Amino acid sequence: MSIRVLIADDQDLVRGALKVLLNLEPDIKVVAELGSGVGVADAVKKYRVDVALLDIEMPDVSGIEAAKTLKGTDCAVIIVTTFDRPGYFQRAVDAGVSGYVVKDTPPDELAAAVRRVHHGLRVFDNHLVEAARRAGNNPLTPREIEICNAAKDHASVAQIANRIFLSEGTVRNHLSNVMAKTGARNYHEAIHAAITKGWL
Structure with missing residues (x-):
């Protein structure tokens, strides 16, 4: 059985590239694409998605907000973003994501991350974990x-x-x-x- 993947990213080029790269893997199939965080939970249910790849900054609903709607479901979430900011990382972890990778991650590493989170593991960059630890919690109310x-x-x-x-x-x-x-x-x-x- 292929790992069923959803990609939500507001950049058509990025979304298309991720789809092509992941569909080259024999055990991964992209079954849904969205241009924003709106409707992620509905699409996950409709297409029986195993792993959702979400960008952070998207129109209307961010990837972090969309991730919160998937808490408690069987769908694992990986944030795929250009932003390696400790604050974003900490907010994503608090939202219950299983992985956080940047968009210049090599394709084989992204595919490996999809497999790992599908098996219940977490995929976080050590640099980001340490940076978030040093930065501490968000001090804003x-x-x-x-x-x-x-x-x-x-x-x-x-x-x-x-x-x-x-x-x-x-x-x-x-x-x-x-x-x-x-x-x-x-x-x-x-x-x-x-x-x-x-x-x-």
């Missing part, structure tokens, strides 16, 4: 993360407050906390730092 996400497009304090129904004073207080935690001089730098660390 859920509210601070919400505010930072609302400010990613360089929104003003008034715009942020409008978007998430908080007072401007409350938004300023939370942004000050984020600045303190990142060591940034202003909240735009703080949000950039939080993104770079993979906290958002």
Whole structure:
């Protein structure tokens, strides 16, 4: 029996390349493709997927959020991404993924990772594990993360407050906390730092 794989990646070229490479393996078959994290759980159920390969940054629903919807199912999840940020890695682990590999991983290693997670093993890069250990847990609170996400497009304090129904004073207080935690001089730098660390 072939290992049934789903690929979710918003880049058509990447998704197509992964499909071609994995379908060359005699024991792996790509049975579903998605251009975003939307509908991952439904597709896993419909196509009886054994292993889902999810990109992190996708429209509407991220790979990490999609992974959470598969917790408790028989489908193992591997994050396949260009981002080797400790914060992303830690969030992925917390979401219950079984593997985390970067997109420049050689094809034979990716295929081996699919087989390993299908057999209940975990595949994490030692460098990332150590980097995440050194970085520690994400220091931002859920509210601070919400505010930072609302400010990613360089929104003003008034715009942020409008978007998430908080007072401007409350938004300023939370942004000050984020600045303190990142060591940034202003909240735009703080949000950039939080993104770079993979906290958002």
